Amino acid sequence: xxxxxxxxxxxxxxxxxxxxxxxxxxxxxxxxxxxxxxxxxxxxxxxxxxxxxxxxxxxxxxxxxxxxxxxxxxxxxxxxxxxxxxxxxxxxxxxxxxxxxxxxxxxxxxxxxxxxxxxxxxxxxxxxxxxxxxxxxxxxxxxxxxxxxxxxxxxxxxxxxxxxxxxxxxxxxxxxxxxxxxxxxxxxxxxxxxxxxxxxxxxxxxxxxxxxxxxxxxxxxxxxxxxxxxxxxxxxxxxxxxxxxxxxxxxxxxxxxxxxxxxxxxxxxxxxxxxxxxxxxxxxxxxxxxxxxxxxxxxxxxxxxxxxxxxxxxxxxxxxxxxxxxxxxxxxxxxxxxxxxx
Numbered sequence: 001x002x003x004x005x006x007x008x009x010x011x012x013x014x015x016x017x018x019x020x021x022x023x024x025x026x027x028x029x030x031x032x033x034x035x036x037x038x039x040x041x042x043x044x045x046x047x048x049x050x051x052x053x054x055x056x057x058x059x060x061x062x063x064x065x066x067x068x069x070x071x072x073x074x075x076x077x078x079x080x081x082x083x084x085x086x087x088x089x090x091x092x093x094x095x096x097x098x099x100x101x102x103x104x105x106x107x108x109x110x111x112x113x114x115x116x117x118x119x120x121x122x123x124x125x126x127x128x129x130x131x132x133x134x135x136x137x138x139x140x141x142x143x144x145x146x147x148x149x150x151x152x153x154x155x156x157x158x159x160x161x162x163x164x165x166x167x168x169x170x171x172x173x174x175x176x177x178x179x180x181x182x183x184x185x186x187x188x189x190x191x192x193x194x195x196x197x198x199x200x201x202x203x204x205x206x207x208x209x210x211x212x213x214x215x216x217x218x219x220x221x222x223x224x225x226x227x228x229x230x231x232x233x234x235x236x237x238x239x240x241x242x243x244x245x246x247x248x249x250x251x252x253x254x255x256x257x258x259x260x261x262x263x264x265x266x267x268x269x270x271x272x273x274x275x276x277x278x279x280x281x282x283x284x285x286x287x288x289x290x291x292x293x294x295x296x297x298x299x300x301x302x303x304x305x306x307x308x309x310x311x312x313x314x315x316x317x318x319x320x321x322x323x324x325x326x327x328x329x330x331x332x333x334x335x336x337x338x339x340x341x342x
Contacts, residue, residue: 002152003070004044005315009339011064011331012042012322016049019324030305032323039321043307046342047322048331052083060332065090065097067336069163070155074102076110091167098158100151100172107173115141115176122180123198127187130202147179209254210234210265213291216274220291223265223281227251230286237284238268238277 004010014020020042026035050057062085065071071087073080080086087099104113119125119137129136151174158172181188187198190206198206203222205211210231211224225231228250235243242264247253254261269277274290281288302310307317319342330338 001041001043001045002148002311002315003155005311005317006156007314007316008044008070009336010045011327011336011338012045012047013061013064014047014049014324016051016325019047019049023324034321034323039306040308042321043317044319045322046319046327046331046338047325048328049325052079052085058083058085061085062090064331064335066094068097069159070098070100072100072102072151072155076103076112077108078110087171088167091170096163098155098163098170098172100155100174102147102151103173103175105177106175113176115144118143118176118180122177123184123187124180127184127198127200129200131200133200133202135200143176143180143183146183147174147176150174150179150182204258204262207255208251209258209261212262214266214269216269216272216277218273221269221274221277222289222291223269224287224289226287233284234265234281234286237280237286238265240264240268 001010012020018024020038022038022041023035025037028036030036030039048060050061052058052061065085071090073087087101091097091099101107103109104118105111116137119142120135122143124143125135125137128138151172154172154174158170163170186207190196191198203213205224208224208226211226213220213222223234225234231243231248231251231254235241243261247257248261278288278290298309304310304317306320310317327338327342330341334341
């Protein structure tokens with residue numbers, strides 16, 4: 001979808017009958033019977049249903065691949081090779097073709113993986129949730145999203161490089177696990193530097209104080225202080241003399257006295273409504289924000305029940321998500337020229 005938003009012509013190949021599994025991941029379903037899950041990530045594509053075990057469909061898919069700029073697949077090792085569609089052979093036959101395989105655990109691993117499994121195995125769940133609670137996944141399939149962005153970046157970089165190189169060099173592989181572990185960034189570096197396991201901090205931060213959730217008199221907000229200057233501005237905005245203690249002047253000092261700093265802020269913030277604090281903190285240049293609901297957040301961006309949250313320019317929504325095999329006849333008759341007629 002990312003590549004489609006940026007202008008690529010994308011043909012989505014689905015299994016006959018049921019199609020992409022996420023078509024059935026509901027409710028909710030819209031009035032035409034499409035699942036919200038499927039609608040969230042399938043705009044700007046044409047759909048063709050093809051059976052990998054049917055010789056005619058294999059020929060169709062080989063023809064599409066041979067005339068494509070990029071093929072993206074997420075099959076386990078051997079799946080395509082058993083069906084006379086080995087990526088290595090197609091790359092050898094098509095010297096300008098790029099092939100990106102998205103895997104769960106790497107090119108050599110036969111393991112199946114969904115986002116939830118990878119969140120567990122990548123260390124994410126170990127650091128997410130309340131300190132004394134159970135390990136917790138992120139509320140969206142973020143490992144999927146991060147991996148998709150890694151794949152799109154790899155593809156765009158390879159296209160910008162002129163698609164030169166051997167078949168092996170034009171075979172791109174990304175994995176959910178690699179992308180998710182890489183996304184641990186500072187948490188990973190803390191563990192590498194100290195040799196100690198990362199802790200769960202709930203809504204707090206391992207390296208910064210204050211950087212967490214606070215309850216105002218009416219609703220929750222977050223305050224995220226990333227510098228000593230911002231902390232001084234926070235003390236002024238809250239009119240809280242207790243925060244001017246020299247022990248708290250540096251982030252290192254605030255980490256050492258985390259409980260005392262947070263307790264003082266918590267008591268002060270609870271005395272007024274959230275919007276009053278947001279106005280004060282914004283004026284003082286202190287990063288902060290209301291804890292908004294999903295519908296509140298969606299109300300501030302361009303979004304559609306059919307095509308999801310609109311991409312920022314130069315991305316654009318050109319086509320709604322397709323019905324299963326909606327463009328099958330066009331693709332079979334005209335190949336990539338189906339886009340002209342769709």
